[in-house]
Amino acid sequence: MKAKVALITGITGQDGAYLAEMLLKKGYEVHGIKRRASLFNTQRIDHLYRDPHDTGRKFVLHYGDLSDSTNLIRIIQQVRPDELYNLAAQSHVKVSFESPEYTADVDALGTLRLLEAVRILGLEKHTRFYQASTSELYGQVAETPQTEKTPFYPRSPYAVAKLYAYWITVNYREAYGMYACNGILFNHESPMRGETFVTRKITRAMARIKLGLQDCLYLGNLSALRDWGHAKDYVEMQWLMLQQDAPDDFVIATGRQHSVRDFVKLAAAELGITIRFEGTGADEKGYDAKTGKCLVSVDPRYFRPTEVETLLGDPTKARERLGWQPRITLEEMVAEMVRSDLRDAERDSLCKSQGYAVFDLNE
Amino acid sequence: MKQALIFGVSGQDGAYLAQLLLEKGYQVAGTSRDAQMASFGSLAALGIREQVAVHSVTLTDFRSVLTVLNTVKPDEIYHLAGQSSVGLSFDQPVETFMSIGVGTLNLLEAVRFLGAPSRFYHASSSDCFGDTGGEPATELTPFAPRSPYAVAKAAAHFEVGNYREAYNLYACNGILFNHESPLRPTRFVTRKIVAAAARIAAGSGETLRLGNIDVARDWGYAPQYVEAMWLMLQRDTPDDFVIATGHTITLRDFVAEAFAALGLDWREHVVVDPELFRPADIAVSRANPAKAERELGWKATMAPADVARAMAVHEQQEILPK
Numbered sequence: 001m002k003a004k005v006a007l008i009t010g011i012t013g014q015d016g017a018y019l020a021e022m023l024l025k026k027g028y029e030v031h032g033i034k035r036r037a038s039l040f041n042t043q044r045i046d047h048l049y050r051d052p053h054d055t056g057r058k059f060v061l062h063y064g065d066l067s068d069s070t071n072l073i074r075i076i077q078q079v080r081p082d083e084l085y086n087l088a089a090q091s092h093v094k095v096s097f098e099s100p101e102y103t104a105d106v107d108a109l110g111t112l113r114l115l116e117a118v119r120i121l122g123l124e125k126h127t128r129f130y131q132a133s134t135s136e137l138y139g140q141v142a143e144t145p146q147t148e149k150t151p152f153y154p155r156s157p158y159a160v161a162k163l164y165a166y167w168i169t170v171n172y173r174e175a176y177g178m179y180a181c182n183g184i185l186f187n188h189e190s191p192m193r194g195e196t197f198v199t200r201k202i203t204r205a206m207a208r209i210k211l212g213l214q215d216c217l218y219l220g221n222l223s224a225l226r227d228w229g230h231a232k233d234y235v236e237m238q239w240l241m242l243q244q245d246a247p248d249d250f251v252i253a254t255g256r257q258h259s260v261r262d263f264v265k266l267a268a269a270e271l272g273i274t275i276r277f278e279g280t281g282a283d284e285k286g287y288d289a290k291t292g293k294c295l296v297s298v299d300p301r302y303f304r305p306t307e308v309e310t311l312l313g314d315p316t317k318a319r320e321r322l323g324w325q326p327r328i329t330l331e332e333m334v335a336e337m338v339r340s341d342l343r344d345a346e347r348d349s350l351c352k353s354q355g356y357a358v359f360d361l362n363e
Numbered sequence: 364m365k366q367a368l369i370f371g372v373s374g375q376d377g378a379y380l381a382q383l384l385l386e387k388g389y390q391v392a393g394t395s396r397d398a399q400m401a402s403f404g405s406l407a408a409l410g411i412r413e414q415v416a417v418h419s420v421t422l423t424d425f426r427s428v429l430t431v432l433n434t435v436k437p438d439e440i441y442h443l444a445g446q447s448s449v450g451l452s453f454d455q456p457v458e459t460f461m462s463i464g465v466g467t468l469n470l471l472e473a474v475r476f477l478g479a480p481s482r483f484y485h486a487s488s489s490d491c492f493g494d495t496g497g498e499p500a501t502e503l504t505p506f507a508p509r510s511p512y513a514v515a516k517a518a519a520h521f522e523v524g525n526y527r528e529a530y531n532l533y534a535c536n537g538i539l540f541n542h543e544s545p546l547r548p549t550r551f552v553t554r555k556i557v558a559a560a561a562r563i564a565a566g567s568g569e570t571l572r573l574g575n576i577d578v579a580r581d582w583g584y585a586p587q588y589v590e591a592m593w594l595m596l597q598r599d600t601p602d603d604f605v606i607a608t609g610h611t612i613t614l615r616d617f618v619a620e621a622f623a624a625l626g627l628d629w630r631e632h633v634v635v636d637p638e639l640f641r642p643a644d645i646a647v648s649r650a651n652p653a654k655a656e657r658e659l660g661w662k663a664t665m666a667p668a669d670v671a672r673a674m675a676v677h678e679q680q681e682i683l684p685k
Contacts, residue, residue, distance in 0.1 A: 069457075097529070100468055100472065101465060101468055101469065101472070104464055104465055104468055104518075105465070108460060108464060108518060109457060109460055109461070109464075109465075112456055112457060112460060112511075113457070116456065116457070142505075151505030151506070152505070152506070152521075153521075154521045154525065155525060155528070155529075156525065156529075157468070157522070157525065159521075159525075160518050160521045160522050160525060161518070163517065163518055163521060164460065164464060164514055164515065164517070164518040167506075167507075167508050167513075167514040167517060168456070168511065168514045171508070171509060171510065171511060171514055171643060174509065174642075174643045175453065175509075175510075175642035175643040176642060304529075305528075305529030305530060306525060306528045306529040
């Protein structure tokens, strides 16, 4: 039997890497689209890379960009994917307030360009389409927990662009009979999460503070409540959604909720540090309970013009209809992330002690 | 004297709004993509072409938006510009989002950038609601858009809400249900119907081909709706409003009313052509405009059947030899 072919946009990201790895294990031929950059951007998929000179290659990368229709049409024409996973996006909420037009171009129009490419190539009945939707759509939540029926109230240019992508995916399913699905994924993290996202920022900082590479961690809204799962669990769901008889939209979440403050405490505890929070709002600080040293401080610079205070998903439909259930707990995930960041910090510390330059990689 | 700036002044609503604002003593400026090429036929039809200063503006070009805001320095901005055809949006989905989604974003960014106290009206759309299953839509009804046009409008609607909340702009969404008038272009079904009815009444002998006539809409009269736009910008705090008549009839009934107004039986002149059906369509659109009546003191006085008859009669007078 001929291997199934998958095409992943955003393959260099956290989800792209986990999804590619899983699909390769399932015997897929996996193609990915990466943006051209003057710096290497394929760290997360380095272990999957196959040299173009190898024969029988099952993992192929293409240069591409969601802002270029001609490029997307050509890649899809060559690859003729059975499954197309759209994970590419400007995915940072805070950045979207600074670059709203770029965010709309890539996240909203980019999705439309992909759907159009599939139609233009006459692949509507051949290619199944997965759209990475997001819990940020719920924004100022209308009810708690959020289900597939909860109305959207996007609170950032990112969320508004993703709202467009969500509905245009539904529209192409209804108008042209495409097998197209939205996965409304709540926050999902891992050691591969980008360093500027709050969870990774926390685990990385705690590890570096532990080894004396950093003094203090600056954060925004500590009281924000999120439903955090593990990316590795969530990509399985993305695949499952494309294996059903009929396309549908699903909430993917753990059904548990914690504050950013709790996440900090958990990460610190992994390193044997107890953090005591004092003060409120912009004046809140976290102290090392043993030494009294200030390790965490609020910087209003990280506040958003419109905050999303609370997100909590109800994954009942995914459990009942897809038999999906997350396996990795928050505590296990935090431990894994901290361990991984501690290793990186140890490597940096070692290099530094031997006189080699080490990047602090500030935002 | 207050200064108003209407983006999309060459359209139906732009023309009626310009007329209303001029009557209220405003100075009125307006934009069109190419003010040199545009005929501004609607402004001319209302006899106000010379009283409106027109500027060439492309909403997707930030400089162009910034320049007109700096030149006109409006107290009130009415954003009516954008690709406005649901049918066309299936053929030009990218342009539809560029024009509506990116265009609105650029306009909001320009207002924010200038930090001027301009009040901002955005023409949101009842199409955002999609099919509410016969339930009358209010400002709290969730969106479920069913065309690339409606999806783009939903995004623009939330952009406006987000900029209001994030940056304290005085920005409002008017969620207008269908509103028609003799100034509608003939690619809109209502005008297509009355234009054909008037020609048939004059003896053209033609057959009118329509798509799905079972769809039901809340059709109001555009000249009344522009008043609601203005009222939204005169309040203490910005908010979103559903604007509609509160009455829904089928397209079949609209056709029947229009033809009857000219003494014709529609069944002798109309055929349904499945070719004209849309890939995805809203079956019934129904509205509850109670908030507008309560908080703006605005109420439509022409129901959908009145609109059909008035448009048909107007159309007939237009083609009579003068």
